Amino acid sequence: MPIISFPASGLELQADLDDNLLKVLRRHKVPIHYSCKQGECGSCKCVLERGEVLMQDYKDTALPETQRAQGVILACCSRIKGDVQLRLVDSDDYIVHPERHLVTEVIGLRELAPEVFGLRLKIRYVDRDGEPFIFSAGQYAQLSVGTADGSFIARDFSMASTPVDAEYDDELEFHIRRTPTGAFSGLLGRGIEVGGTIFVDGPMGSSHFRPRHEGPLYAVSAGTGLAPMLSIVKTALHNGKLDRVTLYAGFKSAGEVYGREDLVALAREFRNFRAHIVVESGAGAQDRVGRVGDALLADVTDFSEAKIYLAGSPAMVEAVSAAMLERGLPPGDVHADAFYAPKPARTAAATVCSDPMDVATGQVPSRHGI
Ligand SMILES: Cc1cc2nc3c(=O)[nH]c(=O)nc-3n(C[C@H](O)[C@H](O)[C@H](O)COP(=O)(O)OP(=O)(O)OC[C@H]3O[C@@H](n4cnc5c(N)ncnc54)[C@H](O)[C@@H]3O)c2cc1C
Ligand code: FES
Missing domain, CATH: 3.10.20.30 (Beta-grasp domain)
Incomplete structure (x- = not known):
């Protein structure tokens, strides 16, 4: 061997x-x-x-x-x-949690924006009895669903729920963009329904919240990249160690914006939190227009001591990662999950x-x- x-x-x-x-x-x-x-x-x-x-x-x-x-x-x-x-x-500074195989039941499926779904799962069975499913904010899991011909379709999705929020005890939430031809996402509401079974393997990924870091935290998302960024931001705020937590949530159009209420509620609760919704076209009066990475770079010139978390489209993640490295941020302070299609x-x-x-x-x- x-x-x-x-x-x-x-x-x-x-x-x-x-x-x-x-x-x-x-x-x-x-x-x-x-x-x-x-x-x-x-x-x-x-x-x-x-x-x-x-x-x-x-x-x-x-x-x-x-x-x-x-x-x-x-x-x-x-x-x-x-x-x-x-x-x-x-x-x-990478935390490794044991990987688990879960059987979950779909207990919620709601449309957050046109073609973006919040999928809520209740953990019904964990492969090792008595040991909870532990993950760090920002990680993802592989969700698998059985199809009529007996095969399984598996895709990676990031947890939108947080490990610190009691609301999610034994539950996990995901934000999934549905593409009509998508092998997995195309089944949302058309096969993946409340009461159905989804197998979850995880947690996976190393782009998770670093609890020991004490400098400014910037989270940047594109589309459903908001899921892991919300999880990170909420965990960081509850952790209570940081003076400044800023989220830039990017969307292609005003119609795709979701999560606004969550962000407003967080900003009310935590004075050290700022959120910017950045829309590429057709922004509402309260939103910024342009590309989300450009908004961050326009606002911040000094990234010393900062950590940047990124999630969403590969184009955004690759562009902002490159810009951060150009500005001298060490690679170890840029944590990114690009949502590559399989x-x-x-x-x-x-x-x-x-x-x-x-x-x-x-x-x-x-x-x-x-
Ligand atoms: C680490 C990680 C985390 C992720 N987290 C999330 C998340 O939180 N939320 C989220 O929404 N996504 C997330 N993704 C992306 C997700 O895993 C899937 O890639 C995505 O949902 C597409 O899967 P699907 O089954 O819907 O589409 P697939 O069937 O895999 O198709 C992928 C894309 O290709 C197109 N396509 C399919 N077939 C063809 C074809 N024959 N010709 C041309 N185009 C085609 C589809 O329309 C679709 O846009 C993540 C990915 C990674 C790697
Ligand atoms: S995890 Fe190996 S290249 Fe992305």
């Missing part, structure tokens, strides 16, 4: 040949950052110090060739081919990723077909 070792901590894990590296690390609660699980966001980088993995296709922006040549790999795209020695990148099933597109010793001998593996 291949061994995955971490010389820095002395940790050694057993894996099966061809196991997905990220899955093994998650199974053993190793604190590795990750978000998309499909080679798009670049957050699951780690350094392969020795050994070999089979790297499946990924985006160049997630792992530039220069980093790859230095032995950096993406855990979510790596299949284990033998013993490997790894070094994790910046995982010190990739179609891939087949044989894979390349061998060798360790840095092979790179030194000039055998840098090249990337083949996506």
Whole structure:
């Protein structure tokens, strides 16, 4: 059996040949950052110090060739081919909760805005008796629903509920944009109904609220990215340690705005909270017009000591992340979940990723077909 070792901590894990590296690390609660699980966001980088993995296709922006040549790999795209020695990148403030498999019942399905649904689930069964489902604000879970032909459709959705709010005891809430052709979201109200069963695996993701941070907190959302940002903002406010918590909630049009009442109520309750609703077109008198990331950059010039949380469309998340890094914010202070759509099933597109010793001998593996 291949061994995955971490010389820095002395940790050694057993894996099966061809196991997905990220899955093994998650199974053993190793604190590795990750978000998309499909080679798009670049957050699951780690350094392969020795050994070999089979790297499946990924985006160049997630792992530039220069980093790859230095032995950096993406855990979510790596299949284990033998013993490997790894070094994790910046995982010190990452909280790992045990992953659970839940059976839940749909207890609420309400339209928050046209084609945006609040899905409320009651946890009916947790795979390990007596142990609650624990997550950090900002994390997501994989929701699966059975279809008529006996198969399951699974998609990732971020918790809009908070771990601190007693209102959500044994319940989880999600905000889901319905696209008529969407395999999962297209079933909302058309198969996924109150009383139905949804399987939930999680929690997942490392873009969660960092409770030890004490500087300004900026949360930026696009569309249903508001779900995890609301969870983070509410948790931060209840945590009570921060002087300034600011949320920028972006929407494509005035008709898509939702959550206004929640934000107004929070601003009334917490004097250190500000919310800006930013609408790309057709804004109401009280809303700002333009792109949500531009609104943040127009308001704030000094991001020192700040943490930025981002969620929603890949275009917004990638643009604001890049702007933050340009302004000198350390990558460890930008926590982002881009809502990438799942990739179609891939087949044989894979390349061998060798360790840095092979790179030194000039055998840098090249990337083949996506
Ligand atoms: C970490 C993470 C967290 C997320 N959190 C949320 C969340 O909180 N809320 C939320 O709404 N979403 C969230 N998402 C996105 C979500 O997981 C799904 O990707 C999204 O809902 C689309 O799934 P679907 O089943 O509706 O559509 P899919 O069937 O997966 O289709 C995806 C998109 O492609 C289009 N499409 C489908 N088939 C075709 C085709 N043949 N040709 C062209 N286009 C096609 C669909 O219209 C749809 O827009 C998150 C994603 C990630 C990675
Ligand atoms: S690239 Fe691996 S989690 Fe996104």
